[in-house]
Amino acid sequence: MAESDVRGASSGGDSGSACPRWCITDHGAQQGEEDWLHVGEPLPVADGLHAQLCMSVDPATGRQEGPFVLIGATELTLAATATLGSALVQLTL
Known part of the structure; x- marks a missing residue:
């Protein structure tokens, strides 16, 4: 992940872990x-x-799951999300 895509964890979280720029979670509250x-x-x-x-x-192992896109209760990989987006665009052509 590019350095510009990661920031330090929010207050209360493990300051040694990285948090993606897109994350809006209030770490340390859970x-x-x-x-x-x-x-x-x-x-x-x-x-x-x-x-x-x-x-x-x-935070202990660094093991990452995802990123995924959740749409309702459905969990999609990034590739599946891109395929869905392309299919939706095709509907408009």
Whole structure:
């Protein structure tokens, strides 16, 4: 990840861990695994449906899961999200 894409963890979190620039999570407000979750700003995509970028990073091991895009209850890889976006654009042509 490029240096410009990562910032230090927010107050209360582990200052040694990196937090992506897109993360809006108030780290340190949760305990355990909940505090490892990085979540982006929700993007409205349909009536009552939002897309949101998320990933988790274990502060002890550095193990990362994601990033993924959540649309409602559906978790998509970045590649699947790009495919979906392209398919939606094709509908308008």
